Amino acid sequence: MPVVVRTFATAAEATAALTSDRSARFIAGGTLVMRALNEGDVGISTIVRLEERALSQIRTVGARVTIGAGATLVQILRERDLAFLHALARSIGGPAVRTTATVGGNLFAPSPYGDLAVALLALDATVSVMSGYGARDMALEEFLAGRDRAAGAIVLSVSCDRPPNPDSFRYRKVARVKPKGVSVLSIAASISAVGGRVSGARIAYGAMAPTAIRAKAAERALEGRTLDEGGVAAAIAAAAEGTQPATDAIASAWYRREVVGVHLRRLLLGREA
Amino acid sequence: MPKTALQFRHNGRDAAIFVDGGMSLLAALRDEVGDFSPKFGCGQGGCGACTVLVDGEPVVSCITLAESVAGKSIETADGLKSGPELHPLQTAFMETFAAQCGYCTPGMLMAAKALLDRNPAPSRVEVVEAISGNICRCTGYEPIINAILAAAARGAERRA
Numbered sequence: 001m002p003v004v005v006r007t008f009a010t011a012a013e014a015t016a017a018l019t020s021d022r023s024a025r026f027i028a029g030g031t032l033v034m035r036a037l038n039e040g041d042v043g044i045s046t047i048v049r050l051e052e053r054a055l056s057q058i059r060t061v062g063a064r065v066t067i068g069a070g071a072t073l074v075q076i077l078r079e080r081d082l083a084f085l086h087a088l089a090r091s092i093g094g095p096a097v098r099t100t101a102t103v104g105g106n107l108f109a110p111s112p113y114g115d116l117a118v119a120l121l122a123l124d125a126t127v128s129v130m131s132g133y134g135a136r137d138m139a140l141e142e143f144l145a146g147r148d149r150a151a152g153a154i155v156l157s158v159s160c161d162r163p164p165n166p167d168s169f170r171y172r173k174v175a176r177v178k179p180k181g182v183s184v185l186s187i188a189a190s191i192s193a194v195g196g197r198v199s200g201a202r203i204a205y206g207a208m209a210p211t212a213i214r215a216k217a218a219e220r221a222l223e224g225r226t227l228d229e230g231g232v233a234a235a236i237a238a239a240a241e242g243t244q245p246a247t248d249a250i251a252s253a254w255y256r257r258e259v260v261g262v263h264l265r266r267l268l269l270g271r272e273a
Numbered sequence: 274m275p276k277t278a279l280q281f282r283h284n285g286r287d288a289a290i291f292v293d294g295g296m297s298l299l300a301a302l303r304d305e306v307g308d309f310s311p312k313f314g315c316g317q318g319g320c321g322a323c324t325v326l327v328d329g330e331p332v333v334s335c336i337t338l339a340e341s342v343a344g345k346s347i348e349t350a351d352g353l354k355s356g357p358e359l360h361p362l363q364t365a366f367m368e369t370f371a372a373q374c375g376y377c378t379p380g381m382l383m384a385a386k387a388l389l390d391r392n393p394a395p396s397r398v399e400v401v402e403a404i405s406g407n408i409c410r411c412t413g414y415e416p417i418i419n420a421i422l423a424a425a426a427r428g429a430e431r432r433a
Contacts, residue, residue: 027338047295095387095406
């Protein structure tokens with residue numbers, strides 16, 4: 001069924017259009033919204049677009065990177081400053097999806113999709129969101145928790161600090177198909193160590209809950225420990241705590257809970273997948 | 274509901290069509306332009322049968338909003354040939370038996386073209402990565418990978 005397409009020059013105008021119409025959806029690359037339209041989603045009567053190139057800049061100031069919500073995964077892959085996200089970006093979609101799939105859109109991808117959000121959660125990213133009340137920054141964790149109630153809001157950008165060294169940010173996507181497939185689960189971890197002991201680790205999972213979530217029990221169990229077989233044992237034991245994975249075409253909830261600790265252990269010990 | 278006028282370049286020619294709101298690029302190409310080379314597979318961006326190039330970049334046209342290509346240049350498998358001459362990729366696909374039922378072929382060809390345009394001498398791993406968004410259910414990937422490598426090798430010969 002045809003829908004109304006409204007294109008705006010500014011995020012403020014687009015937000016106003018979204019707020020005034022409950023059946024309006026914001027479209028960026030289209031990988032989520034066009035799919036819904038192809039499946040005959042009658043809940044969408046209007047799609048709201050922003051003009052080309054708005055919100056697609058990537059800026060680096062010192063260690064801080066700010067990625068426009070409209071930046072595509074291909075843009076990330078072509079940006080040297082974002083090398084820490086390259087393996088991750090290559091694990092999402094195929095080349096023809098990565099040319100259109102955006103950073104902002106990935107934050108809305110339902111489980112088991114949305115691997116970029118997992119990495120950004122581990123990197124303690126901040127999201128800049130425009131709503132009827134204006135633009136404001138919030139922690140990604142807070143954003144994800146309220147995502148489904150965020151009607152009428154548009155993500156403008158995400159920001160995070162670049163990892164201090166390549167080893168301090170780790171990411172792993174577990175899929176059944178190589179070189180790319182949908183996640184059985186994905187894990188990202190930001191790990192800094194003081195005198196060989198882990199301090200303030202952030203671990204995030206994808207496909208282990210309706211949105212990307214933090215593995216807080218595992219994070220706590222890792223605090224002050226060393227990254228060796230004995231040091232990570234408590235974190236592995238707590239790996240599935242607080243998760244609520246779904247059973248879908250890719251894997252069962254039981255299987256995801258069973259293997260999350262196996263993959264977390266390999267990630268923390270730097271072992272092959 | 275009113276239709277929207279849309280103009281873009283299609284395989285080197287101007288195309289001017291009217292599209293329904295929310296129409297995909299794939300539907301616009303097939304139903305309005307009459308180019309049936311891109312195929313409808315999954316409608317979810319998961320199979321790659323509808324892959325076309327937009328300003329040289331591969332996109333899955335089934336989940337691309339038609340209106341988003343206004344003023345851009347679209348290349349499809351239908352535009353690969355030059356008169357009676359097949360594109361080197363098409364010749365290589367024929368010679369290495371890289372098309373059995375042929376449904377994935379237009380998408381495979383365009384994914385391969387996107388790769389070779391950017392990287393004329395790819396490694397086998399790079400070829401596998403380039404077609405990783407394209408699903409084939411009958412030919413098998415080996416002949417397709419070999420065809421793309423053969424086309425690249427032939428291109429290198431021509432340049433030498």
